[in-house]
Amino acid sequence: MINRANLLSSPFRALILVTCAAVGATIAFAAADFPLGSYAIEGYAIVFADEGKFRVNKGDEVLVEGEYTVKGDRLQLTDKHGPIACTREGQETGTYGWKYEGEALTLSKVEDKCEGRAAAMTARPWKRKK
Known part of the structure; x- marks a missing residue:
């Protein structure tokens, strides 16, 4: 025993x-x-910088600026400001699963109360910009 x-x-x-x-x-x-850099989808771009900052652009217009953290296969986005930023109380932060494969970043919603951000982030894979 x-x-x-x-x-x-x-x-x-x-x-x-x-x-x-x-x-x-x-x-x-x-x-x-986690693959830092710029990614694009249908005229939009998202940039993940090495200091934990991200931004979403459409052309030259900055739509969202915020902060991100990565823990394992989870990406947490916190919007800070911008014309389409999710800054309402309880909606600032969303958590996503992430996978990088074949020069594409695929995000899947884990938890996000901002439906607009969740829909945009997970619509299809983000292609790496060169």
């Missing part, structure tokens, strides 16, 4: 530590691997 003392023995402890470290490394790698 396995008791608590056996579970905390050296081999089991090592296995637990290695497993936790691997999971943590995977999450950190995914966040560090």
